Amino acid sequence: MGAVASTSEDIQMVAMDESVWKSLPEDLMERVLAWLPIHSLFRMRCVCKQWNSILFSERFVARYTQVSPQKPWIIMYTAGRVSSAYDSSLKKWHDLAIPAMSPEKCVLAASEGLLCYGNEFFPWPNLFVCNPMTKFWQHLPPMRFIKTIHVVGMVNDRASKSYKILVAGLFFDEAHNGRLATEIFCSQTNAWAVGGKPWPIMAAAWKLGAGYAVWSMGSFYCITFSPFGVIAYDIERNLWDEVHVRMPACIVSPSLVECQGRLLMVGGCEEGNFLGIRIWELERIKMVWVEIERMPRKLRREFVEMLRPSRHFFGFGNGNIICLTISESSPAAVFDLEDRTWKWLPGCPRLPDINNWQLRGISFEPQLDSFSQSSWGKDIPSSKNPTLDNSSPERKAPTLLSDMTVGADHS
Incomplete structure (x- = not known):
């Protein structure tokens, strides 16, 4: 009809x-x-x-990839217990079911249409990669040394239809001394390789914190702590190097973000009792951070008020979107690099206003050609989770994604 x-x-x-x-x-x-x-x-x-x-x-x-480029989606999750994705094109929230039996899985890294899940906060980490749109997924073999994860990064190579994952984490040597190791997984070989030089645990305490490693122009970049700084892992040379760039004065909660080839940093700047929220871009020739944006006064006051009593927040993004989240509160602020506008992300019905499960977020670009059945190499066995299989056309749409009612966009 x-x-x-x-x-x-x-x-x-x-x-x-x-x-x-x-x-x-x-x-x-x-x-x-x-x-x-x-x-x-x-x-x-x-x-x-x-x-x-x-x-x-x-x-x-x-x-489809050629005519319908997808805007980034924003995933919000709470220690693996609640996971929702915001579609910035349709302005809708979707349930994003975790395709694994363990409830402790959380998103550790993303690259284009792929997500890397794992039990970050527990020993003997178990990782797997999936495309939440196609629901193809792969359990990764155990790492050779690392027992507790500190940092994870991921890069997807469209040309070779493969991906690599960097993990830096803790292991203990034969003398039971704690050390930090680096391991790289390559999907083409379906194996982990040890890279970089392991650091003593005391050096690791200030060299590397916990979080995402950002891929940009051939290297993974991470924020270091005590004091704040930046280090990079060269994937070809298999080496960590310090990035010799001076951090902005009085910076608070810095996070690295890669957007369309640009390495950005979002964080706060303390000036007495005043806390400004700013975005910088790394000027690679002079190796300096150049301020490119400040959060507007009204939104900044609202955002800073939610930070009390701490001043800790987290930034992430890709494409043209940068998102700022607060660990104990569900509202998130979003900056659009193209039209240079700030707004609040519409509230998600599944995320409470005050969250005790350490709210975190990550963004990815939903794609059909990442990790689909046609993109598997001969050395990588494809697998489908039988509990998530919706290949029959008589069944309802995939349960990995379902619509949720969302309130008005209070931009």
Whole structure:
């Protein structure tokens, strides 16, 4: 049935000619479907077996990636117990189910359409990678040495259809001395390799904190503590180096963000009782942090008020979006690099106003061609979680994503 309207007040339901739609060329049908938002694609899988099979064909995935670039999504989670994703295109929250049995899994890293999950705060870490849109996932083999994770970074290489994961964490040598090790996972070999020189645990205490490693121009970058600074891991040379760049004076809660090839840092600046929220960009030639943005006065007052009694917050982002979150509070502030606007992220129904589970966030770009069935190398065994399989077109849309009611955008 279809709707035909001669005027805005005259709507009539008429029968559509099935023979016309049945004979629609497949190429033309794919061109039409390629303009759908990515979440709508999974709903359309339920229409028929043909549409279900189209979704993961190499031709359609390539076409969809070309004509429908996706804006970054923002994932908010609470120690793996609650995980929700905000679609910045449709301005909707989606449930993002964790595809594993353990409730302690949380998102440790993201790269384009891939997410790396793991039990960050527990010994004997267990990691796996998945594409939450296609639901293909892979358990990673155990690391060779690391028993407790400090920092995780991830990079996805579209050309080789592979990815690498960097993990820096704690292990104990034969004399039971704690040391910090670095290990790199390569999806092409499906194995971990030891990289970098291990540091004594006392040096690691000030060299490396905990959080995300940001990929930018061939290296992973991390914030160091006591004092604040930046170090980088060169993936080709397998070495850590200090980045010789002076940090802004009186900086508070610095976080690194990579956006469209630019290495940015978001943090606070203390001036007496005043705390300003600012964004800097690394000027690579002169190796200096250049301030590019300040949070507007009204939003800054509201944001700083939520920081009390501590002054700790966290920044992340990619594409054209930078998001600032507060550990004990669910509201998040978002800055758009393209139109240079600030706003509050719409509240998520699943995240309480005051959160005791250490609210954290990360952003990713939903994609069909990252870690899909067609992108597996011969050395990497693909696997599907049978409890999450929705390959049958008669079943409902994938349970990894479902709509949630969201209040008005209070921008």
